[in-house]
Amino acid sequence: xxxxLAHYAVSYLxxxxxxxxxxxLFIALIGLLPDIDVLLKVHRWVTHxxxxxxxxxxxxxVILLHTKQSYLKYPAPATTLYT
Numbered sequence: 181x182x183x184x185l186a187h188y189a190v191s192y193l194x195x196x197x198x199x200x201x202x203x204x205l206f207i208a209l210i211g212l213l214p215d216i217d218v219l220l221k222v223h224r225w226v227t228h229x230x231x232x233x234x235x236x237x238x239x240x241x242v243i244l245l246h247t248k249q250s251y252l253k254y255p256a257p258a259t260t261l262y263t
Contacts, residue, residue, distance in 0.1 A: 187211050191261045198257045206255060211261040235258060 191211025194203035237259040244255065 184212060184215060187215065194261060199254065203254065206238045207258050207261065213263055 186213060188208050192204055192208035195207040195211075198204075199207065237255055240255045240258075
């Protein structure tokens, strides 16, 4: 638990320098996603590799291009926090 809290705190500090407070709270959650594989008992496996990160970031950017272009500035910091 302290490890997840530390990940969230660092992610929030980084995100809060790039965006508003309410968006930083959400973007900081993305920093916790790589550790979701702990639930699968295979920590540091697929979710810690660059290929899924690149695929998810690309898909997110494409979706945002076609829907809310004003949110297009958020995938870059979110991807950075994920890795």
